[in-house]
Amino acid sequence: MQRPELIDARPVPRPSLWIWAGIVVLVAAAFIYDLFTNGNYRWDVVADHLFDPRVLSAVVWTLILTVGAMVLGITMAVTMAVMRMSTNPILRGVAWAYIWFFRGTPIFTQLIFWGLFVVLWPTITLGIPFGPELFSVDSNVFYTPALFAIIGLGLNEGAYLSEIVRAGLNSVDKGQWEAATALGMKRSKTLWRIVMPQAMRVIVPPTGNETISMLKTTSLVLAVPVSLELQFVTNAIGNKAFLPIPLLIVAAIWYLFITSVLMVFQSRLERYYGKGFDDSEADRGKVKGMSKRQQAILASGTVHDDPNLEVTP
Amino acid sequence: MTTTPMVDIRGVHKFFGELHVLKGIDLQVQRGEVCVVLGPSGSGKSTLIRCINELEQISAGRLYVDGELMGLREEDGTLYRLSDEQIAKQRERVGMVFQRFNLFPHMTARENVMEAPRQVRGLRKDEAAKLADEQLARVGLSDRADHYPAQLSGGQQQRVAIARALAMEPELMLFDEPTSALDPELVGEVLGVMQELAASGMTMIVVTHEVGFAREVGDQVVFMDDGVIVERGEPRQVIDSPREQRTKDFFDKVL
Ligand SMILES: Nc1ncnc2c1ncn2[C@@H]1O[C@H](COP(=O)(O)OP(=O)(O)O)[C@@H](O)[C@H]1O
Ligand SMILES: [Mg+2]
Numbered sequence: 001m002q003r004p005e006l007i008d009a010r011p012v013p014r015p016s017l018w019i020w021a022g023i024v025v026l027v028a029a030a031f032i033y034d035l036f037t038n039g040n041y042r043w044d045v046v047a048d049h050l051f052d053p054r055v056l057s058a059v060v061w062t063l064i065l066t067v068g069a070m071v072l073g074i075t076m077a078v079t080m081a082v083m084r085m086s087t088n089p090i091l092r093g094v095a096w097a098y099i100w101f102f103r104g105t106p107i108f109t110q111l112i113f114w115g116l117f118v119v120l121w122p123t124i125t126l127g128i129p130f131g132p133e134l135f136s137v138d139s140n141v142f143y144t145p146a147l148f149a150i151i152g153l154g155l156n157e158g159a160y161l162s163e164i165v166r167a168g169l170n171s172v173d174k175g176q177w178e179a180a181t182a183l184g185m186k187r188s189k190t191l192w193r194i195v196m197p198q199a200m201r202v203i204v205p206p207t208g209n210e211t212i213s214m215l216k217t218t219s220l221v222l223a224v225p226v227s228l229e230l231q232f233v234t235n236a237i238g239n240k241a242f243l244p245i246p247l248l249i250v251a252a253i254w255y256l257f258i259t260s261v262l263m264v265f266q267s268r269l270e271r272y273y274g275k276g277f278d279d280s281e282a283d284r285g286k287v288k289g290m291s292k293r294q295q296a297i298l299a300s301g302t303v304h305d306d307p308n309l310e311v312t313p
Numbered sequence: 314m315t316t317t318p319m320v321d322i323r324g325v326h327k328f329f330g331e332l333h334v335l336k337g338i339d340l341q342v343q344r345g346e347v348c349v350v351l352g353p354s355g356s357g358k359s360t361l362i363r364c365i366n367e368l369e370q371i372s373a374g375r376l377y378v379d380g381e382l383m384g385l386r387e388e389d390g391t392l393y394r395l396s397d398e399q400i401a402k403q404r405e406r407v408g409m410v411f412q413r414f415n416l417f418p419h420m421t422a423r424e425n426v427m428e429a430p431r432q433v434r435g436l437r438k439d440e441a442a443k444l445a446d447e448q449l450a451r452v453g454l455s456d457r458a459d460h461y462p463a464q465l466s467g468g469q470q471q472r473v474a475i476a477r478a479l480a481m482e483p484e485l486m487l488f489d490e491p492t493s494a495l496d497p498e499l500v501g502e503v504l505g506v507m508q509e510l511a512a513s514g515m516t517m518i519v520v521t522h523e524v525g526f527a528r529e530v531g532d533q534v535v536f537m538d539d540g541v542i543v544e545r546g547e548p549r550q551v552i553d554s555p556r557e558q559r560t561k562d563f564f565d566k567v568l
Contacts, residue, residue: 180417183481
């Protein structure tokens with residue numbers, strides 16, 4: 001058979017594309033020029049302080065706060081999401097109230113509150129309300145600002161994440177619950193082994209974003225007050241030396257570096273939880289490999305179930 | 314000597330809110346028997362078999378599997394609901410195969426089959442893997458053990474689903490339109506596996522539109538319409554010379 005002559009047509013001209021590209025290049029060039037020539041950046045000071053022990057310690061504290069808050073946040077989120085799906089109305093109510101409260105007040109307010117924990121509750125008493133006291137402890141014994149900063153950030157985060165977790169759990173086909181249930185698996189086993197791994201696909205991307213966001217939210221813990229993290233420390237050093245700009249740049253570089261590492265980690269996780277869902281060669285064009293959206297379209301009955309129906313009798 | 318039927322359904326009703334879906338079902342399925350349930354869409358076939366393994370709670374009547382009252386305990390004339398754990402225990406003896414396979418997509422075929430033996434029966438990993446390979450061989454899929462569901466055809470997926478149910482060594486298998494989601498050329502392989510299973514003596518309740526299967530494999534055919542059993546009996550009698558007009562109308566349409 002003779003090869004057909006392939007179409008080789010000119011694309012539609014897009015002059016606006018070139019104009020925009022030109023503007024972007026000009027602005028970028030101006031910015032780079034400024035970075036090199038503007039003495040106010042004081043790159044020498046930036047270099048001196050990038051690995052300053054105080055800065056490094058602040059980086060570590062920022063990471064501790066971020067990780068601690070996310071661990072607590074994820075734990076709370078899963079607990080609350082599961083409680084909201086419970087058949088027990090009290091558990092559902094508690095979860096609803098938690099989310100309502102922690103989403104409804106600013107994180108800054110909450111952090112100040114946690115800082116005042118000892119003022120509000122000088123002693124913690126275990127006992128029966130209006131009844132006898134069993135056990136009592138002075139709050140100062142366990143109060144540490146960093147711990148309460150983590151609790152404050154974590155509880156706030158949990159309220160946001162629980163909605164993400166709930167959306168993830170709801171995204172999993174009801175048939176998965178039924179299949180596991182029909183095999184005699186208990187609810188908790190079904191949740192952890194069958195539903196959650198599939199929900200992760202929906203949960204991981206926004207949780208990654210939340211982690212990156214948390215990294216920066218840790219700068220608010222001065223409300224507790226905690227003065228160990230990166231933003232506060234670099235700001236303090238900068239103010240003392242009358243060089244705020246280079247120290248801000250130091251902070252920005254570290255935040256960008258950690259964010260970049262987190263992004264790599266996030267994309268790894270996303271790929272991991274996508275396993276088993278990818279369309280394989282053999283699968284292409286068949287119902288099973290289709291996206292949820294496509295399946296929903298099919299299920300709505302507005303399209304033919306079988307595209308071959310008309311040609312195969 | 315009378316033997317206890319494998320499934321004994323007595324006067325079962327099911328309401329979804331105000332919707333009366335099962336209107337007094339009586340049905341006995343003997344050990345080793347294959348009971349095929351036919352009927353138009355929306356007649357309550359799925360609801361009936363979902364009640365048997367307690368995916369739905371019955372609203373009235375009694376349902377026994379192998380003589381054991383399902384979902385309830387009756388003592389001195391008072392009924393008590395069973396706990397989730399007790400119900401899960403009862404379900405272990407009943408395997409179920411769904412129209413849409415419902416394989417666990419994040420697990421390979423072998424892992425799908427291993428899951429319940431490991432998590433429910435507490436088998437060791439090597440024991441469960443051996444069992445899974447036996448069951449996959451039984452449905453002719455030994456060479457697909459390491460494939461994920463998305464890498465299998467619909468017919469293969471449904472056969473894995475059958476293997477998965479069989480791995481719990483159930484006494485009763487329920488099938489809810491196991492071939493309805495399949496491309497026509499893949500229906501045969503699934504029906505073939507089911508036929509072998511029937512020949513091996515498994516007690517089965519099969520909801521299907523495959524009249525040929527009902528005729529060939531069924532010991533008893535039940536025709537349901539609008540929440541009641543309209544007619545039941547020998548496959549050939551019910552399908553080829555029905556007594557009831559509603560049954561006749563249905564088979565006139567599908568045959
Ligand atoms: N979970 C449910 N909630 C409310 N109505 C339901 C539910 N499941 C089934 N139904 C209704 O019960 C009737 C019987 O359904 P089903 O048992 O699925 O019929 P079949 O399997 O014979 O097509 C239908 O009218 C259906 O809409
Ligand atoms: Mg049905």
